[in-house]
Amino acid sequence: MKMFTRCCSFLACALALAVGTFAPAAHAQQPIKIGMGISQTGGLGGGGKSALVALRMWADDVNAKGGLLGRNVELVVYDDQSNPATTPGIYTKLIDVDKVDLLIGPYASVPTAPIMPLIKQRDLLLMSNFTFKLNRNLKHDKVFNNSPWAHEEDLAGGVLQIGREAGAKTIAILAADQEFAQNLANGAKNVANRMGLKTVYEQNYPPSTVDFSAMIRAIRAARPDIVYVCSYPNDSVAILRAVKEIGIGDSVKVFGGGMVGLQFTPVIAGLGSLANGVVNFTSYAPGNTMDFPGIRDFLDRYSKKAAEENVDPLGYYLPPYSYAIGQMIAQAVTATKSLNHKVLAEYLHKNEMQTIVGPISFDELGERAKPAVPLVQFQSLVDKDVDQFRKPGRLVIVHPPQYKTGEAIVPFEKARK
Amino acid sequence: MFSWELLLEAVIFGLLVGCFYAAVSVGLSVSLGLLDVPQVAHPAFLVVGSYGAYLLGLHGWDPLVAGVALAPLFFVAGILVYRFYYETFEKRGADTGVRGLAFFFGIAFIVEVLLILAFGVDQRSVDAPYIGASVALGDVRIPVRLLVAFGTALILTGGLALYLSKTFTGRAIKAVAQDEVALRLMGANPVRIKQWAFGIATATASIAGAMLIVVSPVDPNLDRVYIGRTFCVVVLAGLGSMGGTLVAGLVLGVTESIVLTMFGASWAPAVAFGLLLVVLGVRPQGLFGR
Numbered sequence: 102m103k104m105f106t107r108c109c110s111f112l113a114c115a116l117a118l119a120v121g122t123f124a125p126a127a128h129a130q131q132p133i134k135i136g137m138g139i140s141q142t143g144g145l146g147g148g149g150k151s152a153l154v155a156l157r158m159w160a161d162d163v164n165a166k167g168g169l170l171g172r173n174v175e176l177v178v179y180d181d182q183s184n185p186a187t188t189p190g191i192y193t194k195l196i197d198v199d200k201v202d203l204l205i206g207p208y209a210s211v212p213t214a215p216i217m218p219l220i221k222q223r224d225l226l227l228m229s230n231f232t233f234k235l236n237r238n239l240k241h242d243k244v245f246n247n248s249p250w251a252h253e254e255d256l257a258g259g260v261l262q263i264g265r266e267a268g269a270k271t272i273a274i275l276a277a278d279q280e281f282a283q284n285l286a287n288g289a290k291n292v293a294n295r296m297g298l299k300t301v302y303e304q305n306y307p308p309s310t311v312d313f314s315a316m317i318r319a320i321r322a323a324r325p326d327i328v329y330v331c332s333y334p335n336d337s338v339a340i341l342r343a344v345k346e347i348g349i350g351d352s353v354k355v356f357g358g359g360m361v362g363l364q365f366t367p368v369i370a371g372l373g374s375l376a377n378g379v380v381n382f383t384s385y386a387p388g389n390t391m392d393f394p395g396i397r398d399f400l401d402r403y404s405k406k407a408a409e410e411n412v413d414p415l416g417y418y419l420p421p422y423s424y425a426i427g428q429m430i431a432q433a434v435t436a437t438k439s440l441n442h443k444v445l446a447e448y449l450h451k452n453e454m455q456t457i458v459g460p461i462s463f464d465e466l467g468e469r470a471k472p473a474v475p476l477v478q479f480q481s482l483v484d485k486d487v488d489q490f491r492k493p494g495r496l497v498i499v500h501p502p503q504y505k506t507g508e509a510i511v512p513f514e515k516a517r518k
Numbered sequence: 519m520f521s522w523e524l525l526l527e528a529v530i531f532g533l534l535v536g537c538f539y540a541a542v543s544v545g546l547s548v549s550l551g552l553l554d555v556p557q558v559a560h561p562a563f564l565v566v567g568s569y570g571a572y573l574l575g576l577h578g579w580d581p582l583v584a585g586v587a588l589a590p591l592f593f594v595a596g597i598l599v600y601r602f603y604y605e606t607f608e609k610r611g612a613d614t615g616v617r618g619l620a621f622f623f624g625i626a627f628i629v630e631v632l633l634i635l636a637f638g639v640d641q642r643s644v645d646a647p648y649i650g651a652s653v654a655l656g657d658v659r660i661p662v663r664l665l666v667a668f669g670t671a672l673i674l675t676g677g678l679a680l681y682l683s684k685t686f687t688g689r690a691i692k693a694v695a696q697d698e699v700a701l702r703l704m705g706a707n708p709v710r711i712k713q714w715a716f717g718i719a720t721a722t723a724s725i726a727g728a729m730l731i732v733v734s735p736v737d738p739n740l741d742r743v744y745i746g747r748t749f750c751v752v753v754l755a756g757l758g759s760m761g762g763t764l765v766a767g768l769v770l771g772v773t774e775s776i777v778l779t780m781f782g783a784s785w786a787p788a789v790a791f792g793l794l795l796v797v798l799g800v801r802p803q804g805l806f807g808r
Contacts, residue, residue, distance in 0.1 A: 142638040182639050278784065306783035309743055311734035314531060314661065315778035322524045335641050335735065346652040346661040 132175035136201030138191035139208050143183025144334045147365045149208045151413035154406050155420035159427030169434045177201055185212045192216045202440050205426055206230045210281035226442035228426045233281050236466045243446040244467040247422045249384050251468035253288015256359055256382050259476045259500035261292050264355040267511040269326030273302035275316060282331035285359040289329045301325050313343040321350040328353055334362030341375045353513040357381040364418035373484030378516030380478045380509060385417045386496040388506040395457040399424055415490055425456035476500040478509050527658050528779040529772055534664040536771020538729060540764045541671030543751035544678050545722040551758030552695040553712050559622040561741035561748055562629040563720055567727015568736040569633060575644040582670055585728025589721040596720025600713050626741060633738035643735040667729045674725055679760035691715040695758055750790040754797050756807025
């Protein structure tokens with residue numbers, strides 16, 4: 102009997118050893134799938150392409166070091182065509198058909214907004230990518246936004262403050278009739294009210310608008326001191342072309358604010374001197390004030406990849422923050438040794454994340470606990486020269502004080518000379 | 519906020535844009551007004567014309583020259599489309615209107631999808647010396663691209679009106695609209711005349727499409743915006759009237775410009791359909807229709 106028990110124990114140990122040895126090996130063959138829909142075409146395609154290059158760089162870096170939890174990372178990606186109507190279908194497929202382990206949001210608020218109810222309903226973790234206050238109503242505890250802003254004031258406050266310091270008393274607001282732009286415009290109105298600025302022109306335009314001549318004429322006739330524009334990439338280009346053709350008037354001290362698109366190198370390089378004088382939000386600009394650990398190395402490697410893949414050659418705006426999403430996922434998964442969304446969300450809420458865009462901590466809605474949005478003024482730009490953006494004095498950070506690399510030139514027409 | 523100066527500017531811009539609207543509608547005026555063919559795919563052909571100008575522009579062609587150079591290709595394409603439409607629908611008689619409408623809607627969607635597959639959904643634009651420049655008229659600065667489109671539109675609309683009234687084939691096209699049997703008795707083949715006319719209508723889409731990409735960037739879905747505008751112009755004009763098309767284009771252009779400038783951009787997309795509803799309710803035969 103004793104012999105029989107020993108034999109059984111030996112067999113049990115051998116079996117346990119075999120399972121212990123072979124199960125992880127089999128497990129290692131299953132990659133961790135991270136799914137996303139991200140614009141590769143359409144108005145947001147320029148940003149989406151560069152963001153995807155950065156995320157692939159992160160996946161390659163992680164896999165080169167042995168992956169996460171001993172498993173390789175695999176990105177499952179679909180093009181949402183910058184069309185919000187496509188994203189619910191894409192994310193349903195990612196969850197139900199591709200059965201991804203983790204989700205990264207599409208680039209920007211408009212394509213992300215339609216998937217928010219789905220994420221809340223399924224109680225999933227979403228690392229959202231440059232959105233704006235999408236979680237304010239849902240209050241889902243598993244959404245985390247990588248952008249450097251959290252409130253309207255973070256984006257609108259600086260521009261209006263620069264205008265106010267230059268003696269501005271009136272403001273004109275032009276905004277696209279879409280999620281991000283409307284939130285931004287409302288923020289600008291609130292800040293303007295608090296500063297005592299009088300709104301002399303306020304206009305929303307439908308997303309299909311391609312010619313802005315009429316609106317620019319109306320703004321010029323209203324003679325505002327500040328023109329706050331909340332637009333999307335195609336609109337931003339068309340608006341600045343209309344400003345050149347029609348003129349905006351000599352009353353304007355500050356022009357810009359929330360123009361999406363001017364952060365992308367192909368767009369701003371295409372505009373060249375047309376963008377001079379515009380003060381606009383961004384997320385990163387070269388200079389000692391934003392020299393976070395690892396950012397230079399990332400941008401050097403990114404620019405080589407970008408040249409190969411023919412995307413945004415400098416990648417100042419989205420790529421570092423997209424790479425940071427990957428870094429945050431890696432830190433949370435490694436620390437918790439888990440892919441459970443609840444566990445990861447708790448970790449992300451409680452800990453400070455170390456990234457190439459500096460340390461990131463989140464508030465209860467998953468927005469930045471310490472937001473700081475750099476505002477740049479385009480100065481001395483010439484046409485058709487990409488390398489000029491690497492030189493000092495072109496993307497001048499004029500706000501906030503901790504990032505400042507130069508002074509804003511006002512009025513607007515003076516900065517355009 | 520109202521000012522006479524702003525209103526004057528809005529009217530000037532409306533006249534320039536209105537002439538352009540007339541030019542993008544003349545093809546539809548011929549096919550719908552004179553030939554009674556419900557060519558709802560006309561705006562889709564316009565967008566194809568824009569992409570043609572864009573492709574040749576990549577090789578250094580001026581967009582308007584490219585539009586003129588591509589017109590013969592569009593002419594042939596128009597003849598083929600009409601022949602198919604005639605053999606499949608018109609020849610068989612009954613329910614031509616509804617079936618024809620479905621046929622041309624189908625063509626419009628196919629064209630849209632093909633453009634998306636070929637070029638993606640990104641906006642495309644062209645470079646030319648007159649794009650981005652402006653001329654000052656007192657305090658008013660007018661974009662040169664609109665002046666160029668205005669001039670080209672006048673030539674295109676005027677040329678087509680002259681062709682239809684002064685040449686034998688032109689008069690035959692007008693005759694086919696009035697009495698097909700009488701035309702047949704005169705020894706002319708109405709089907710060949712209609713085929714020729716449809717070819718001309720499609721060829722105008724090449725030049726008008728080139729103007730479209732000069733005026734603003736284009737994307738494959740832009741035809742949907744122009745369906746309302748072109749139908750409004752043609753119905754407002756009175757079906758088949760070339761002079762009326764020009765006047766109706768100007769009415770739409772000025773109304774849209776005033777609404778955009780004085781009342782807001784959100785109302786602008788409703789202007790064309792609003793005018794269309796008013797015309798259908800008050801004067802269904804249009805301004806110049808009999």
